[in-house]
Amino acid sequence: MDATTNNHGKALSEFLLDAKCCLVNGRVTPEYDNFTFISTRGRSIVDYFFTPHECLQQIECFQVDTCSDIISQLGIESLISDVCKAPGHSLLTINIQASPYVQMTSRMLGANNYPASGDACGRPRYKVKNLPANFMNSEPVCNGY
Numbered sequence: 745m746d747a748t749t750n751n752h753g754k755a756l757s758e759f760l761l762d763a764k765c766c767l768v769n770g771r772v773t774p775e776y777d778n779f780t781f782i783s784t785r786g787r788s789i790v791d792y793f794f795t796p797h798e799c800l801q802q803i804e805c806f807q808v809d810t811c812s813d814i815i816s817q818l819g820i821e822s823l824i825s826d827v828c829k830a831p832g833h834s835l836l837t838i839n840i841q842a843s844p845y846v847q848m849t850s851r852m853l854g855a856n857n858y859p860a861s862g863d864a865c866g867r868p869r870y871k872v873k874n875l876p877a878n879f880m881n882s883e884p885v886c887n888g889y
Contacts (some may be wrong), residue, residue, distance in 0.1 A: 748788070760794060768793040768806045768838065776807035783832040793838055805839040 749757075760766060769792055770777040780791035793806065811830040815821055824830055 756792075763796075765794045765796050766800060768795055768800070768803055769808070771800070772803050772806045776805065778808040778810055778834060780808055780834045780836065781832050782810055782812070782834070791833060791836055793836060802841045803838060804841055805837075807837045809835045809837065811835070 769780075769789060779787040780789050781787065795803065811832070811834065814835060815824060815830055
């Protein structure tokens, strides 16, 4: 989509290669891809989502919605004027299938259900099996703690 690369983009590419990660933008569901910044001066992709290669298959959908598209979908064009313009950054939405990360075995947990030694890469693992499905909709989370 955006074929222009500067030195920052080259550095990001090198970092992703070294970290064994890849960009999700445009890769999973390219039909929902778009520029992440649009202004009167041009458009570009400046907001990214990246993931380790082994986690890419868990990403079900990645979508970029421009503010102008959201404003049109909501029918609130009358709220935008020459003085108050829509933001240039787009909304990035990602759907991740999390079930492989939720399952844990007692072998992986030490005393008090804390990670015994982490996963194969040394990253800690946590017992999340008993979390309610709607924990992100709880009052403390919705009210910013």
